Amino acid sequence: MRTRLATDVGNKGERMYPNGMRDVLCKIWSSDGFRGFYKGYGIALVSVSMHRFVYLGGYDFIKSEFDQPQSGRRMTVAERFVAAQIVSMSASTLHYPLDCVRRRLMMEAGKTKSERKYRNTFHCFRRIWAEEGYRGFYLGLQMNLIRCIGSALVLVSYDEFKKVLLKKS
Numbered sequence: 001m002r003t004r005l006a007t008d009v010g011n012k013g014e015r016m017y018p019n020g021m022r023d024v025l026c027k028i029w030s031s032d033g034f035r036g037f038y039k040g041y042g043i044a045l046v047s048v049s050m051h052r053f054v055y056l057g058g059y060d061f062i063k064s065e066f067d068q069p070q071s072g073r074r075m076t077v078a079e080r081f082v083a084a085q086i087v088s089m090s091a092s093t094l095h096y097p098l099d100c101v102r103r104r105l106m107m108e109a110g111k112t113k114s115e116r117k118y119r120n121t122f123h124c125f126r127r128i129w130a131e132e133g134y135r136g137f138y139l140g141l142q143m144n145l146i147r148c149i150g151s152a153l154v155l156v157s158y159d160e161f162k163k164v165l166l167k168k169s
Contacts, residue, residue, distance in 0.1 A: 040105035047098035084152035097137035
């Protein structure tokens with residue numbers, strides 16, 4: 001619903017959802033019923049799971065390999081930030097095609113079957129690949145990679161806060 005409201009620019013100043021969220025809810029309910037609110041949900045679960053696996057697992061793996069307190073070798077904050085940035089960008093790049101499909105399927109909610117461009121997740125993948133090639137899956141990735149700075153800061157900040165809290169207890 002958020003995506004639909006964000007993209008509702010209308011033609012010649014006329015908006016599709018002039019009353020906001022209520023209009024979106026009514027349109028989705030009337031065209032798709034309860035299932036319409038969950039368009040793209042399956043691929044979203046797969047996408048988020050994969051992203052978190054690479055993001056959190058990758059960072060922990062790098063820390064376990066390079067941060068060796070027993071041998072006296074500790075990663076600096078800057079080194080951990082670089083590692084977190086690499087992991088965050090890798091996770092985002094790997095999961096971006098799934099996120100692209102999820103967003104496109106979510107935009108289909110509220111449309112009649114004849115207006116829909118995609119029948120299901122696999123059809124969406126095939127159609128993007130056929131019409132746009134691999135680049136179609138990565139439209140907008142640059143802006144997403146800029147957001148990775150914040151994701152990397154979260155990982156490093158968590159480690160630093162954990163150190164402070166463990167020293168106090």
